[in-house]
Structure formats: C-alpha cells, structure tokens
Amino acid sequence: MRSDRLKTGVLISGSGTNLQALIDACAAPDFPAEIVLVISNRADAAGLERAKRAGIAVQIIPHKEYPSREAFDAALDMALQTAGVEFVCLAGFMRLLTPGFVDRWRDRLINIHPSLLPAFKGIDAVEQALAAGVACTGCTVHFVRPEMDTGPILLQAEVPIAAGDTAITLHDRIRLAEHKCYPEALRLIAAGKVAVNEETATVTN
Ligand code: GRF
Numbered sequence: 001m002r003s004d005r006l007k008t009g010v011l012i013s014g015s016g017t018n019l020q021a022l023i024d025a026c027a028a029p030d031f032p033a034e035i036v037l038v039i040s041n042r043a044d045a046a047g048l049e050r051a052k053r054a055g056i057a058v059q060i061i062p063h064k065e066y067p068s069r070e071a072f073d074a075a076l077d078m079a080l081q082t083a084g085v086e087f088v089c090l091a092g093f094m095r096l097l098t099p100g101f102v103d104r105w106r107d108r109l110i111n112i113h114p115s116l117l118p119a120f121k122g123i124d125a126v127e128q129a130l131a132a133g134v135a136c137t138g139c140t141v142h143f144v145r146p147e148m149d150t151g152p153i154l155l156q157a158e159v160p161i162a163a164g165d166t167a168i169t170l171h172d173r174i175r176l177a178e179h180k181c182y183p184e185a186l187r188l189i190a191a192g193k194v195a196v197n198e199e200t201a202t203v204t205n
Pocket of ligand 1: 014015016017018019091092093112113114139175178
C-alpha cells in the first residue's frame with residue numbers, strides 16, 4: 001500500500017452502498033485514497049457494519065445529543081481532525097451541514113446526489129424525476145457549498161427511466177451508476193487531477 005494516500009473520512013446515515021463502493025475501490029493497492037474514518041449520525045446505520053468488516057474505524061455521533069447544528073458539526077469536525085482526515089465524502093449523510101463546517105472543508109468535501117443536478121435537488125430527487133416525466137435522470141458528484149445540493153459539479157452519469165419504473169427500481173439503477181461515479185471522483189481528486197475554481201471543477205491530465 002502507498003503511504004501517501006489521501007486520508008478520507010466518509011459520513012453516512014444509512015445503508016452505505018456508496019461507502020461500500022469506496023471501500024472496494026480503496027482495497028486496490030494503487031488507489032490513491034484510503035478511508036481512515038466512517039462517521040454515522042445514526043447508531044443503526046447498516047453502513048457501520050460495512051466499515052467494521054473492512055477494518056475501518058467508525059464513530060457514531062448522534063445529532064440528537066447536540067443542542068444545535070453548530071454543536072453537532074463541531075463534533076464532526078473534531079472527530080475528522082483527530083483522525084487526520086484530509087478529505088470528506090458524504091455518502092447518504094442525511095443532515096444539512098452548517099455554512100461554518102462547509103466553509104472549513106471547502107473544496108475538500110464532496111457529495112453524491114441521485115439526480116442530474118441542478119435538476120431535482122432535495123431529499124426526494126428520484127420521486128421528483130418520476131413525477132416530472134423526464135426520460136432520463138442520473139447521479140451527480142459535486143463539491144459541497146452551503147446551500148443544499150449546490151456546488152461545482154465533478155462527474156455525472158445518466159440513467160434512463162424505464163416504463164413501469166418505481167422510485168425503488170429507479171433508485172436501484174441510479175445506485176449502480178453511483179457506485180462507479182463516486183470511486184472515480186475520489187480517484188481523480190486523490191490523484192491531484194481536479195482543479196476547483198470558485199464554482200467550476202475541472203479534470204486535468
Ligand atoms: C444515494 O442515492 C445518494 O445519492 C444519496 O443517498 C443515497 C445513499 O445510498 N445522497 P447508500 O446509503 O450509499 O446506499
């Protein structure tokens with residue numbers, strides 16, 4: 001294993017299939033990032049077991065135990081710093097982060113969202129795409145800015161909507177696309193191939 005791999009923290013709230021895709025990618029000896037900490041705000045997040053199975057340190061930081069969003073985010077920040085985290089991936093993390101936290105991790109914080117942003121922001125992106133009757137939706141990896149589901153877009157993948165799709169069948173297919181995009185995004189960043197200039201992310205060679 002390389003010793004110069006980008007020390008990455010992953011924040012989850014649920015099943016953690018995207019976390020698993022990142023774990024699997026990081027298992028390759030030449031992958032330029034490693035996951036050093038997984039944090040969940042929910043003790044019952046299935047993704048915690050995925051991390052433990054892979055021998056990755058986990059921490060549960062229940063948001064309900066903090067008096068404010070600022071206090072919760074300060075605890076997140078402290079845990080990340082203590083673990084030596086250099087870069088953060090949100091992977092189904094269901095809390096809106098404060099501007100203070102987002103600014104502190106500016107351009108070192110990415111998210112994956114199940115639509116082709118800027119279309120269908122918010123928690124029900126898959127349902128919104130179905131309701132809108134679009135032929136195609138997908139997923140987006142973007143750097144995080146304080147406003148929800150905004151920020152420089154790094155990668156997107158299209159997923160066609162099939163006749164008879166439900167939110168579940170469509171989200172399942174979007175997840176398959178996400179599991180390719182998210183590790184690829186982290187690989188590009190950790191290899192130093194991504195430049196962020198204000199609101200634009202560019203892949204360089
Ligand atoms: C993904 O669809 C992601 O785009 C969204 O939350 C979902 C997380 O799924 N932000 P999982 O926990 O990685 O399976």
